[in-house]
Amino acid sequence: MWRYTLKRLIQGLITVWFIATTTFFVMHFVPGDPLSDARATSEQIRENLEARYGLDKPLYQQYYIYLRNIASGDLGISFTQQNREVNDIIREHFPVSAALGVLAVVFAALGGILWGALTALFRNRMPDVVIMFLVVLGVSVPSFVFAALGQLSLVTLNDWLGVSVLPVAGWGSVQHLLVPALVLGLGTMAFLTRLMRSSMLEVTNADYVRTAKAKGLNATQIFIRHQLRNAILPVITVLGPAIATITTGGFVVELVFAIPGLGRFFVQSVQQLDYTVIMGTTVFYGGFLVFMVIAVDLVYGLIDPRVRVE
Amino acid sequence: MADRTFWQSMWALTMLAAAALGGLLLLMLIIAYFADLTIVDDASSAAVDYESRSISIVISEEPPQMDSTRATDAVSGMLLGHLMEGLLRYDGEGNLQPGVAESWTVTPEGAVFKLRDDARWSDGEPVTAHDFVFSWRTALAPETASLYAFIMYPVKHAEAINLGDMPSDQLGVVAEDDLTLRVEFERPLAFFDRLVAFTTYYPIREDFYLARDGRYGADAEDLLFNGAFVMTKWVHGAEVALEKNPYYWNKDSIWLERINIPFITPDSNTQLNLFKDGKVAMVQLSPDTLKNAVQNRWPIRRFAEGTVFFIEFNHRPERLTRNLNLRKALYYATDTAELVYRVIKLPGFLPGASLFPTWLRGEHDYLRREYPVPAHPVNVTRAREHLELARQELGLDEFPPLVLLVGDTPTSLKQAEYFQNTFKRHLGLEVRIDAQIFKQRLEKMTLGQFDMVAAGWAPDFDDPLTYGDLFASWNKNNRGYFRSDALDAQVRIAQGSLNQNERMRAFGEIQRILLEEVAIIPNYERGRVFVADPSLEGLIRRTIGPDPDYSRARIRED
Numbered sequence: 001m002w003r004y005t006l007k008r009l010i011q012g013l014i015t016v017w018f019i020a021t022t023t024f025f026v027m028h029f030v031p032g033d034p035l036s037d038a039r040a041t042s043e044q045i046r047e048n049l050e051a052r053y054g055l056d057k058p059l060y061q062q063y064y065i066y067l068r069n070i071a072s073g074d075l076g077i078s079f080t081q082q083n084r085e086v087n088d089i090i091r092e093h094f095p096v097s098a099a100l101g102v103l104a105v106v107f108a109a110l111g112g113i114l115w116g117a118l119t120a121l122f123r124n125r126m127p128d129v130v131i132m133f134l135v136v137l138g139v140s141v142p143s144f145v146f147a148a149l150g151q152l153s154l155v156t157l158n159d160w161l162g163v164s165v166l167p168v169a170g171w172g173s174v175q176h177l178l179v180p181a182l183v184l185g186l187g188t189m190a191f192l193t194r195l196m197r198s199s200m201l202e203v204t205n206a207d208y209v210r211t212a213k214a215k216g217l218n219a220t221q222i223f224i225r226h227q228l229r230n231a232i233l234p235v236i237t238v239l240g241p242a243i244a245t246i247t248t249g250g251f252v253v254e255l256v257f258a259i260p261g262l263g264r265f266f267v268q269s270v271q272q273l274d275y276t277v278i279m280g281t282t283v284f285y286g287g288f289l290v291f292m293v294i295a296v297d298l299v300y301g302l303i304d305p306r307v308r309v310e
Numbered sequence: 311m312a313d314r315t316f317w318q319s320m321w322a323l324t325m326l327a328a329a330a331l332g333g334l335l336l337l338m339l340i341i342a343y344f345a346d347l348t349i350v351d352d353a354s355s356a357a358v359d360y361e362s363r364s365i366s367i368v369i370s371e372e373p374p375q376m377d378s379t380r381a382t383d384a385v386s387g388m389l390l391g392h393l394m395e396g397l398l399r400y401d402g403e404g405n406l407q408p409g410v411a412e413s414w415t416v417t418p419e420g421a422v423f424k425l426r427d428d429a430r431w432s433d434g435e436p437v438t439a440h441d442f443v444f445s446w447r448t449a450l451a452p453e454t455a456s457l458y459a460f461i462m463y464p465v466k467h468a469e470a471i472n473l474g475d476m477p478s479d480q481l482g483v484v485a486e487d488d489l490t491l492r493v494e495f496e497r498p499l500a501f502f503d504r505l506v507a508f509t510t511y512y513p514i515r516e517d518f519y520l521a522r523d524g525r526y527g528a529d530a531e532d533l534l535f536n537g538a539f540v541m542t543k544w545v546h547g548a549e550v551a552l553e554k555n556p557y558y559w560n561k562d563s564i565w566l567e568r569i570n571i572p573f574i575t576p577d578s579n580t581q582l583n584l585f586k587d588g589k590v591a592m593v594q595l596s597p598d599t600l601k602n603a604v605q606n607r608w609p610i611r612r613f614a615e616g617t618v619f620f621i622e623f624n625h626r627p628e629r630l631t632r633n634l635n636l637r638k639a640l641y642y643a644t645d646t647a648e649l650v651y652r653v654i655k656l657p658g659f660l661p662g663a664s665l666f667p668t669w670l671r672g673e674h675d676y677l678r679r680e681y682p683v684p685a686h687p688v689n690v691t692r693a694r695e696h697l698e699l700a701r702q703e704l705g706l707d708e709f710p711p712l713v714l715l716v717g718d719t720p721t722s723l724k725q726a727e728y729f730q731n732t733f734k735r736h737l738g739l740e741v742r743i744d745a746q747i748f749k750q751r752l753e754k755m756t757l758g759q760f761d762m763v764a765a766g767w768a769p770d771f772d773d774p775l776t777y778g779d780l781f782a783s784w785n786k787n788n789r790g791y792f793r794s795d796a797l798d799a800q801v802r803i804a805q806g807s808l809n810q811n812e813r814m815r816a817f818g819e820i821q822r823i824l825l826e827e828v829a830i831i832p833n834y835e836r837g838r839v840f841v842a843d844p845s846l847e848g849l850i851r852r853t854i855g856p857d858p859d860y861s862r863a864r865i866r867e868d
Contacts, residue, residue: 032750037382037457038768040756040786044473048455081374083528084546092546099345106337110330117323121316148579155583168587169580170573171548173348174338219318224326258368258575258584260547268371273749 005298012290019286020070020279024063027278034079034273053079053275066279075280080272086280089265094284096171097254097261101247103177104185108246109239111189116196116235117228123201131193138190143183143249147256150183169258180257184250188242192235199231206230240296244289355572357591357843360865364568365591365846367860368584370576372547377527378512379449380456384857387509391856392552392569394512395537397423397442397491398503402850402862404772406503410437410513410536411491418498418808420466420482423506425489430557431515432535439485441513447471447478448519449510458510461770464502466494500808501773507855508771538564538861547574565848565864585841592842592849592858597656597720600839608841612658615838616853618667618777619766621714621729621831622790624758630712631761635700637828640762642693643736644729646686650834653728654721658837664821665767665781667835669853670774672814677774681818683825690736697737711740715760718745725764725833755789763790764833772854774817778804781820781829792829 035049050056053076054065069076075086115131122128151168158164167176203209204227212222251263262281269277342349355366373389375381381390397411411423429437446465449456452474462468466482482494495502505511514526518534525532530544538558543551550571554564573584578596582603585593595603595610603610621640623631630636646661660668663683672680701709712733716726723745730741741762746754755763767787769776779785782801783793797820804816824830842849845866850859 030750031753032747033753033756034749036749036752036756038752039382039457039460040789041457042460042473042786044452045455045457045459048452052455081372082380083375083377083525083532089546095345096548099341099347103338103341106334110334114323114327114330117326121319121323151580151583155587158587164587168583168589169575170589171347171545172572174342177338177341177347219315220322223319223322228326255575255577256580258548258573258577258580260372260545260574264547271747 001301008294008297012287012294015290016283016287020067020283021063023279023282024066027273027275028059030273032273034275053077070283075283076276078269078277079274080269080277086276089277090262090280090284093260093262093265096259097250097263098247100177100181100184100250100253100259100261101243103181104246104250105188105239105243106185107182108185108188108192108242109235111185112192113196113228113232113235115189115193117200117231119193119197120200120204120231132197135190135193138186139194141187143187144252144256146183146186147180147253150179151256154179169256171259176257176259180250180253180259184246184253188246192238192242195238196231196235199234200227203227203231237296237300240293240300243296244292248285248289355570355589357585357588358845358865360845360867362568363566363865364570365566365843365860365863365865366570366572366589367592368573368575368581368590369550369571370574370581370594372574373550375527376533378509378514379445379454380458380527381509382457388856388858389541389550389552390509390512391537391859392539392861393533393535393537393541394509395429395558396508396511396513397425397506399507400772400852400855402848402852402859404852404854406507409507410442411506414503416503418495418500420492420494421502423491423493425491426559427489428559429536430559431518432540432555432557434557435515436488437513437515437536438488439491440488441515442491442511443481443483443485444516444519445512445514446483447481448514450481451478456510458508458770461505461508461510464495464497464499464505466496468496497806498808500810500813501771501775504772509856539569548572549574564861566860569860591846592840595839595841600656603841609844610657610839610841612837612839613851614658614660614667614669614853615836615857616667616669617766617768617836618662618665619725619764619833619836620662620665621762621833622765623792623829624761624763624790625792625829626758626790629758629761630700630704630709633700633704634828635696635703639693639695639697639700639737640733640739641686641828641831642689642696643732644831645688645732646833649725649728653724654834656721656837656839658839660835660837662832662834664832665777665824665830666774666817666821667769667777670769670777671772672774672817673810677814677817680814681821683821686825693736697739709739711742712761713744713759714741715744715746715751715754715763717751717764718747722764729762758789758791765789766836769854774814775804778817778820781824790829792827794823794827794829797823 035046054062078084078086078089119128119131154166154168166179170176209222209226212226250261251267254261254263265277266281269281358365369385371385373386374383375386378390378394381387395409397409398406399409401407410425410429412426414421414423425439431437446462448454450459450462450468450472452472459472467476467480470476471478471481484492486492513536515534519526522532527533530541533541535555538555539552540555541550542553543549552569554567578599581593582599584590623637625632650659650661663686666677668676668678670677714726714729716722726743730743733739733741754760767777767780779801781788781792781797783798800816800819804813807813845868846863847866848863850862851857852859
């Protein structure tokens with residue numbers, strides 16, 4: 001087990017190094033000049049700016065310095081917010097994305113499991129048909145549409161009731177978190193519902209469920225201990241990558257709901273060619289994704305002894 | 311039996327759902343604890359509140375640079391305009407008013423500013439002439455690498471210092487005593503008073519700046535204020551709060567106690583939703599949200615935002631657009647009224663006719679009234695004649711497609727499609743649209759990778775020169791390499807002459823040359839449309855200087 005963990009960690013590090021290197025070179029070869037602005041500047045000012053960000057050195061040296069800095073945990077200073085360090089940007093804004101992401105994942109997981117079990121129970125009856133129709137919608141409609149719709153319904157609701165039930169956008173309280181997290185988790189919830197449904201149906205006809213029935217266990221026990229518990233496994237498998245994609249993919253939701261998450265800075269930095277922020281956020285997100293997947297693989301072994309390695 | 315199994319399972323599921331809901335609530339409390347969130351939404355952030363004299367607004371992005379020597383963008387400029395005060399400031403009508411300077415005399419060789427003795431920093435210390443000397447030197451120091459250093463070049467030795475050829479203590483500005491600031495000019499200058507209201511000229515106190523050790527402007531506590539408001543809160547990306555500055559010398563003219571900025575988002579739909587929800591006092595409208603605002607029957611307000619947009623040609627030798635007859639053909643085929651009223655269709659936009667926008671002031675009246683633009687009749691027949699001439703001059707059988715470089719905003723794309731369609735329809739010319747994000751468009755402009763580019767220019771200071779020198783052969787922003795000795799000569803007059811009449815005549819000439827040579831095809835002057843809370847009074851929208859300006863706003867009592 002330890003050897004396996006170590007091996008996975010080293011693989012993870014190599015993956016992150018690969019991400020960092022690719023991003024570094026692709027970013028430098030993309031046309032566009034990060035130091036340009038609407039007002040043209042003199043050669044002298046340009047040189048000073050280049051020196052400040054180390055862009056005056058040859059590319060291989062920049063790459064070396066950059067790797068060395070990453071290794072020591074220094075991601076540099078932002079190009080667009082010239083007195084903020086990328087480390088600060090990540091430290092201040094990632095927790096926001098994470099809070100939103102965690103809640104969204106939990107929404108998605110709980111919702112997916114419950115709706116999935118429900119549709120399996122009502123198989124081919126009215127509730128099943130309605131929920132599965134909504135699931136298809138949920139899987140296929142992109143999140144920015146849900147975000148806009150969610151916000152619009154909030155405005156309409158507040159307007160209709162005459163009081164502000166839930167805030168329309170912004171950050172600072174738990175209420176601000178609710179609708180954005182739901183919107184963010186919706187796609188995954190729909191996907192998990194479908195997964196849970198088919199997994200539930202498979203389990204219902206399994207031998208061990210029949211045995212349990214034959215033993216005379218009551219239906220509640222069979223349902224929870226034998227059906228749900230076994231049906232949940234595939235859901236947990238996809239949950240790991242889902243956590244990573246949700247936590248890192250909230251850009252649109254953050255934008256629409258004016259939430260100060262890291263996703264906004266990530267996307268903006270690409271538009272503004274803010275080299276240090278592009279590099280910092282990509283490496284950070286890359287590392288986060290890679291190690292999340294590893295962590296889930298390890299945890300999975302704990303839940304289901306059958307998949308434990310060795 | 312089957313029915314009983316079903317109901318027992320349903321019951322189990324309901325229990326599970328209840329447990330999940332409980333767990334969810336617990337989780338939210340845990341998240342709230344770790345993410346530093348309050349449990350109940352603070353309801354104090356209404357759009358306007360008469361009792362507490364506070365308003366709430368939304369800004370489109372996290373202010374990128376609150377160090378006044380290095381700020382270049384509109385959001386930072388807007389905030390700094392509320393927080394800082396220069397020697398002079400603009401009032402709501404665009405007239406200069408005393409700021410930190412109580413009185414001033416400007417001669418062709420220099421200026422002397424007498425500072426008021428009751429101007430204070432937000433820690434109670436007096437604002438002195440030394441604070442200006444320090445910030446001006448800092449802005450020009452090569453290490454600062456300020457992109458707006460050029461706006462100080464009229465000050466003696468400023469350019470040499472900025473280029474690193476001279477130490478910064480040689481700058482032609484001295485504090486004769488705490489309240490007297492003497493400025494020497496590099497060469498005689500007619501409009502220095504209009505420059506000192508600009509952001510880059512704001513004061514900074516040396517001891518405070520040095521104590522921040524490179525972090526000046528990074529956070530609310532890394533700033534010291536001398537303007538109408540102080541920044542009391544800045545949660546990056548989320549929230550900014552301004553409160554009335556008790557030390558501001560002119561605090562009696564400030565009615566508002568607090569400006570909350572609890573929302574930062576560029577999404578115009580979100581902004582409109584916040585306005586509809588009664589959370590913000592003013593929002594700018596986009597083509598998207600304009601319709602919605604009209605449907606709600608809110609009074610739509612508009613103002614000239616100041617930026618002029620035009621098609622700039624590439625005059626480099628290898629380009630077809632170097633040919634005057636080709637440029638004339640394109641010019642005569644263009645109908646800016648059609649472009650603005652039938653294609654862009656946004657209120658507040660004006661058809662462009664010149665590089666100089668309509669709102670610029672001349673000697674006694676608006677510049678464009680003193681030096682009117684000759685009427686530009688759209689004339690397809692004439693356009694075709696010029697095209698034929700161009701074809702012969704260039705020795706072409708058929709024109710290859712022309713590359714039109716544009717930005718990636720919806721309005722730029724509409725603009726590009728208008729030209730693609732018009733040139734095809736009237737002249738049979740193919741136009742290839744090259745849409746790029748801002749920095750890539752800028753790079754392609756600098757490298758000359760275009761035949762035509764949809765460019766724009768926003769004013770920096772209140773003198774026609776802010777536009778007038780744009781196409782001088784030495785101007786680095788002249789990325790199409792237009793070159794005219796006659797124009798260069800007029801720019802020199804406009805820069806150096808002290809006679810306003812002579813200067814304005816020079817601008818008139820520049821306007822004539824640009825149109826005759828078809829250096830550009832004017833497209834439109836951009837307008838802004840917005841909706842504001844009906845009880846908000848005294849909101850200032852301006853073309854030059856911090857915009858929007860809430861510092862003199864008040865709330866009408868209902």
